[in-house]
Amino acid sequence: MSIRSPNKRKRLHVCVLGDAGTGKSALVTSFCTNRSPSSCHQPLFRKPAKTVAMDYAAKRVEFDVEEEDDGRTEKLSLEICITDFSGNDSYKDARYATYDDSGLDIDAFLVVVSKNRDPNKSLHLVQSKWFEEIARYTSSKVQQTRHVLPPCVCLCFHNVDDDENKIQIDDAFLERSRDALDAFDRRLLTVSSMSFSKSTARTCENASSLIPIELASFVSCANAKTGLNVKSTFERLAKRALKRREKERF
Ligand SMILES: Nc1nc2c(ncn2[C@@H]2O[C@H](COP(=O)(O)OP(=O)(O)O)[C@@H](O)[C@H]2O)c(=O)[nH]1
Numbered sequence: 001m002s003i004r005s006p007n008k009r010k011r012l013h014v015c016v017l018g019d020a021g022t023g024k025s026a027l028v029t030s031f032c033t034n035r036s037p038s039s040c041h042q043p044l045f046r047k048p049a050k051t052v053a054m055d056y057a058a059k060r061v062e063f064d065v066e067e068e069d070d071g072r073t074e075k076l077s078l079e080i081c082i083t084d085f086s087g088n089d090s091y092k093d094a095r096y097a098t099y100d101d102s103g104l105d106i107d108a109f110l111v112v113v114s115k116n117r118d119p120n121k122s123l124h125l126v127q128s129k130w131f132e133e134i135a136r137y138t139s140s141k142v143q144q145t146r147h148v149l150p151p152c153v154c155l156c157f158h159n160v161d162d163d164e165n166k167i168q169i170d171d172a173f174l175e176r177s178r179d180a181l182d183a184f185d186r187r188l189l190t191v192s193s194m195s196f197s198k199s200t201a202r203t204c205e206n207a208s209s210l211i212p213i214e215l216a217s218f219v220s221c222a223n224a225k226t227g228l229n230v231k232s233t234f235e236r237l238a239k240r241a242l243k244r245r246e247k248e249r250f
């Protein structure tokens, strides 16, 4: 099925994860209210209310999509539905209930990391906590639906203290984060394809070949206050998640 075919799902579910205070709600608000660095009518940056368990938001976006067969581009209108979780562990049960909900598909995860905290500690926490939660969701989903392709993940470094319109992060650290995310992508793929191959003859390698580099999980840097990279991060994540969903059908 092509992403522009009439019976395509035009709704995508993105969950936002990360430790409390990393700026998840600020990023979601920035994306949904169209605040951008180039806008001359920017509303004043206001502190988002503290998230209790989770908040919901939605935004309709339009993409140009290119058809693989004839190369033509068409507009695709897509509603991005966002669940913005509290990073506080008092609300862990609310997150787990969402992961285990059999009626709910999550297409993508945005994991927000503060650039202003110890980067190595933050990356370690992402791997030991947030990646594990995504893995939990993926295992639960493949058992229910036999999905082959796991959700797409964006690891988003967010600058909560420095509001300058430039992003600086150590290249070596960024590279390490990309490696960690690549390894996690492969792990999720293995979880999905192992479950899938129990009931069919498909192998893990078949599934791996389903994720070309342009659909891979990715690392991004953004700033909610200036709007820098916020729209492009959400849209890139949505595009990749949508294409994964399309690929899964073959
Ligand atoms: N200066 C600045 N502060 C921010 C930015 N994003 C979030 N904050 C502040 O960081 C704190 C936590 O933000 P919030 O979005 O609630 O974090 P969450 O707990 O991850 O949802 C709040 O006090 C925000 O005002 C930003 O881009 N620039």
Ligand SMILES: [Mg+2]
Pocket (backbone or CB within 6 Å): 024, 025, 026, 049, 050, 051, 084, 085, 086, 087
């Ligand atoms: Mg919040």
